[in-house]
Amino acid sequence: MKILLLLSFLAAYVPTGYAITCTKCTESTSDDPWFPLRVDFNEMTCSRNPGEMVCDEAVTSCWTTIITMHFRRGAGPLALTEMDRDCGPPLDIDLPSGGACSGEGLAEAIASRMDPSEMFPEALGLTYENLDASVCFCDSSDRCTPPSAATDEQSITAIRLVDGGSDLEGRVEIELDGEWGTICDDSWDLDDATVVCRMLGFDGASGAPGSAQFGEGSGPILLDDVLCTGDEATLTVCPHPPFKQHNCGHTEDAGVICFTTGTTRETPTPAGFLVDVRLVGGNVPSRGRVEVSNSYGQWGTICDPNWTQADANVVCGILGYDGALSYSNNAEYVQSSGRIMLEHVLCSGWESKIASCETQDYSGWGCDHPQEVGVECNVPEPSEFQIRLVGGSHPWEGRVEVLNQHEWGTICSVYWGKPDGDVACRMLGFSSAYEAISPTDAAYPMPFGEGTGSILLSDLLCTGTEENLADCSHSRWGIQHCSHYEDAGLVCNSPDPDSVVVRLVNGRSKAEGRVEVLYEGEFGTVCDDSWDVNDAAVVCRMLGYEGASEAPGLARFGQGSGDIVLDDVVCQGSEDNIASCAHRAWGENNCGHVEDASAICTGELNLPVRLMNGNNANDGRVEIFRYGAWGSVCDDFWDINDGHVVCRMLGYERASRIWWGATYGTGTGRILLDNVECNGNEATLDDCDHPPWGVHDCNHYEDAGVVCV
Structure with a gap:
């Protein structure tokens, strides 16, 4: 039942006197497959003519009209769709070209010139409600797409088979806008199933079971009344009512049974469906057989007798490597037994994805698994290793x-x-x-x-x-x-020597005692295995003395109670820090505390001090040299008496002022002293009360300063 009124309506805008050369088609469909439609079988149906219509240069115009009329009846809602493609001279009407144009104004204009309620006998019990209309015009620079493509702004993004006995069969589920759902079995046949199976990479379909043979789905029903010819690349382009429009329940979920011959080449995946690349079968991540995946999550290989350096560079670039070192097309990385996803890839080398390269289906050439391609990518070496x-x-x-x-x-x-x-x-x-x-x-x-x-x-x-x-x-x-x-x-051997602190404990003076080393926040002892005066001399110099006169063992100054942190220490005597000497791994020993090592130092205590970052030589941040490096003093308890001692150590008479809070900037070395409490008469800061050297709870923003006079 052609829409003669609509064509008459459009003809009012068509100049006369030009030849008409476009191919015509017409079709009527219903969301109820049992509704009686009057069809002229002598005319070409639009769904059987899926190719594009090309207008002759500056001679003709093509149009595609789609009108969906909505009725109410006793059995429920009914939607009838009229599709028509025709042609004529160039049209001069105020409508865009190259796409589906629809709107209330167009629908009202068409409805004002036709009465859908008079199209069907009263015996059918139809009550007309409203209609939707769209018209696609094209001129010499445009191509008119098939009606089914013009009606769907949405498209299927993924497809899968669920609850089958194998990968070849199952309930058909499609993804639309991130949501999975089923297809109703109304009008479902082998042609529809064939399209599904080929979308999944199989050769075809041997069955199209309905009535939820593979169980009922639980999501929405996204498609109904699908009418494929079997030649389509995807269900999206098959004629069907709008997505999610149906009159079904899940007891009508459609299924398919696919087949693959094993000898017939699979249909290559359209490049636009490719979403990922990986390398398989190599002994390192940068080498292997090239595999690509489609939007349905399926992986397969590439077969290409003409695989080139440019093709390999694109694959390696996608994977984050700096091009390819080598490439092959002889199944070098173990021949697969799965699907061949692509054949004959032609890349320029600059593409950021395989889908941007040219791909060709040349299954007649006999390309097969022995010609699967592989690459070895160039791994960029970092400038510094971590x-x-x-x-x-x-x-x-x-x-x-x-x-x-x-x-x-x-x-x-x-x-x-x-x-x-x-x-x-x-x-x-x-x-x-x-x-x-x-x-x-x-x-x-x-x-x-x-x-x-x-x-x-x-x-x-x-x-x-x-x-x-x-x-x-x-x-x-x-x-x-x-x-x-x-x-x-x-x-x-040890941590950074700058982090190692030593002390002498239980001696009659500060120049002698049991050797203890601060390690991981606690002091521990040193075993006397291999301990000699060279080892003791290093400890004494760390503390500011000239050297050592003795290196007693056997816990002469009493047994320690903490861990034994060092053993088999062998120093040359010239090292700045005991951590730089050869020794067993930290914490590893075969000793008891009866073997705790000691040292007796010689010479006067030399505790260099300096002022840093001041305005003059007599002011600045206080720093002390000990353990082979300069370190700062924390300002906790820091007062003028502490400043007096520092200034006298530097040759000044006294301190005129002391500073807190890193007034002279923050130091970068170790914080050597904290909670210093001098009475002002001591010769050095070491003579003042303070926790063990190197023990503190400060940051450099608390570095102490002084002004001397």
């Missing part, structure tokens, strides 16, 4: 791991030695390496376990003076030929 120790019992020991693009990997122990370990330990804040562990007969299995990530480095050849392992000679970043049983291990 490392950590894993698997040890203490912070100073463990398996060495390196950070690479948010993932941790290991170091192969080929050529791994103490100079490499020294560099790694200093990177972590320790003084040096006690032992660089490689898998040998004695050490295997590795004491810190095997890593599970990539092996990023090998063949390290450090001199021991470098600041970072990246500065050492090493193999190509990210490409190694080791196994995880060869992961490098490390035991560091």
Whole structure:
């Protein structure tokens, strides 16, 4: 029942005298498949003519008209849709071209020239309510899309099969605007099922069961009365009522049974559906078989006998690498048995996604799994390495791991030695390496376990003076030929020497006593194994004395009560800090407190002091030299008497003023003293009451200052 009134209405705007060359089609549909429609089978239906109509240059215009009339009846609402495509000379009417134009004004204009209530016999019991109308015009620069495409502003974003006995069958569910729902089985047939199966990558459909054969869904029913021809690329372009418009329940949920021949090439996925890329089958993340996924979450490979460097560069760029080192198209990284997602990719090399490259379906060429493509990507080496120790019992020991693009990997122990370990330990804040562990007969299995990530480095050849392992000679970043049983291990000697504090306890003077070391917030003792006067001399110089006359053992100045933090200390005597001497790992010993080591120092106490960042030489931030480095004084309890002592240490008569709160700026070294309480007559700050050196609860914004006169 062509819409003659509408065509007459449009003809009023059409100049005469031009040839008409466009192909015509007409179609009537209903949301009730049993409603009797008058159809002229001699005319071409619009749904069977899905291709675009192209207007001849400056000769004709094409239009697509769609009118949906809404009726009320005893069986419920009824929607009847009239579709018509026709052509004529160029139209001069005030409507946009190239898309569906609709609105109240257009619907009212059409309704004023036709009476839908007179179109059907009264016996059908229809009561007309309203209508929706749209018209798409195109001129010589436009293409008219099929009516079904013009009616749907929404499109299906994903599809899946649910509750089937295999991946080939199940209840059809589609995703629309982030919401999953089912399809009603009204008008559901093998043509519709074929489109679904091909969307999922199968060869076709062998069944289109309805009546919820695979169980009832629980979400919304998103489609009804789908009328595919079987040739469509997606359900979206098949004729159907508007999404979510239906007269069904979940007992009518549609299903499909798909098939794949195994010998017929699958239909390649349209490039616009590609959403992700990954590498599979390589021994490191940067190498492997290229796989791509579609918007339905399915992964497959690429088959391409003409795979190029440009194609590989695009894949590696998507994955965050700096181009490709190599590429292959001979299933180098283990041939897959799954789906081939793409065939014959043609990239320029600049694309940011595979979907931007040209892809061609050339299944007749016989491309198959043996020609699956792979890449080896160029892993960018960081300018500086970030490392950590894993698997040890203490912070100073463990398996060495390196950070690479948010993932941790290991170091192969080929050529791994103490100079490499020294560099790694200093990177972590320790003084040096006690032992660089490689898998040998004695050490295997590795004491810190095997890593599970990539092996990023090998063949390290450090001199021991470098600041970072990246500065050492090493193999190509990210490409190694080791196994995880060869992961490098490390035991560091101590924390940064600047953080190590010593004291002498229970002596008759400050120049002698049991040696105690501040480590991780608490003082502990030193075992006398290998202890000699060279070791004691280092301790004495840390405290400001000239050297040592004796190095007693066997707890001469009494037994300590804390941890034994150092053992087997071997100093040359010239070190600035006991932490720089060779020794066992911190906390590791085979001693008891009956072996606590001691020292007897020689010479007068030398406690250098200076004023920093002042306006003149006689004022500034107070800093003291001890333990081989300069450090500041916290302003807790800081008063004029403390200032007097500092000024006399510097050769001045007294202090005229003291300052709190980092008046002279904040220091950068250790905070050496806190809660200093002098009476003003002491020779040095060490003679004043104060907690142990290095013990404080301050920050540098509390650094003390003084003005001397």
